[in-house]
Amino acid sequence: MLVTALANVVVFWPLFLIFAPFGSISSWAVLAFIGAGATGPFLGRMLLFNGMARVGVSVATPLYNIQVLFAVIGGVIFFNETLTPFVGLGTLVLLGGVALLSLDISGGNKDKPRRLVDLAFPLASGFFFAVSFMLRKWGLQIAPEIYLGLAMMASTSFFTAFILAPVQGKSLAFPRGHPLVMFAIAGLLTNVAQLFSLTAILEGDLVVVIPLQNTQPLFALLFSAMFLRRLEHVTPMIIGGAGLVVAGAVLVNF
Numbered sequence: 001m002l003v004t005a006l007a008n009v010v011v012f013w014p015l016f017l018i019f020a021p022f023g024s025i026s027s028w029a030v031l032a033f034i035g036a037g038a039t040g041p042f043l044g045r046m047l048l049f050n051g052m053a054r055v056g057v058s059v060a061t062p063l064y065n066i067q068v069l070f071a072v073i074g075g076v077i078f079f080n081e082t083l084t085p086f087v088g089l090g091t092l093v094l095l096g097g098v099a100l101l102s103l104d105i106s107g108g109n110k111d112k113p114r115r116l117v118d119l120a121f122p123l124a125s126g127f128f129f130a131v132s133f134m135l136r137k138w139g140l141q142i143a144p145e146i147y148l149g150l151a152m153m154a155s156t157s158f159f160t161a162f163i164l165a166p167v168q169g170k171s172l173a174f175p176r177g178h179p180l181v182m183f184a185i186a187g188l189l190t191n192v193a194q195l196f197s198l199t200a201i202l203e204g205d206l207v208v209v210i211p212l213q214n215t216q217p218l219f220a221l222l223f224s225a226m227f228l229r230r231l232e233h234v235t236p237m238i239i240g241g242a243g244l245v246v247a248g249a250v251l252v253n254f
Helices: 002-019 022-026 029-055 057-079 086-103 116-142 146-167 178-203 206-213 216-227 236-253
Strands: none
Touching (some): 022 029, 029 057, 029 146, 057 206, 086 236, 116 206, 178 206, 216 236
């Protein structure tokens, strides 16, 4: 978490200083972005990483897409966004996908037994990411400065992890060699993802952006099957469950 968050800080603060007015740092939007950084990039990412370690990428990623439901509900309640007749069907299809993923105990990590409680980690991650998306939307309504939001969220995520790690008895030693390279690449890829995501949230509605954004299980399954075959089982039920999650997310958008 420290490596990926640090990669965000190193990239987003220079972009803020170059492209955003420095005076925007005194805006009330900063509080919304700090809250978004604490709930999304920190809590959401921490729970998702725990979920991946417990049940594998192929299971954790589709489960955390439950954020679609929370984000859509939040968009309607807090931002007066409009739902379509397909939202009910999309919700049922998405929940059906989550159920399939939960029932298939043979999928995911090969070296660890599946416990039902392990599924709570990616599901909780989805909830906190949805809260983060709502806070991002609120902050952008106050001050439509994307780079301000990205810099504040990255800083909050990094410093929260830095402060809380010793409290939890976790070591702050950075990994070395191949793991460090992989985490650094992951951090740089999240830079691109967050930039596009925040731009989409600024320009569109949560009920549209978040369902489309959450087609990522398809890519997670593809890459898991290609690169993690020695570590994870990608079973037909997992593929079907992920497909339903994505289908439900798309239906919510119609």
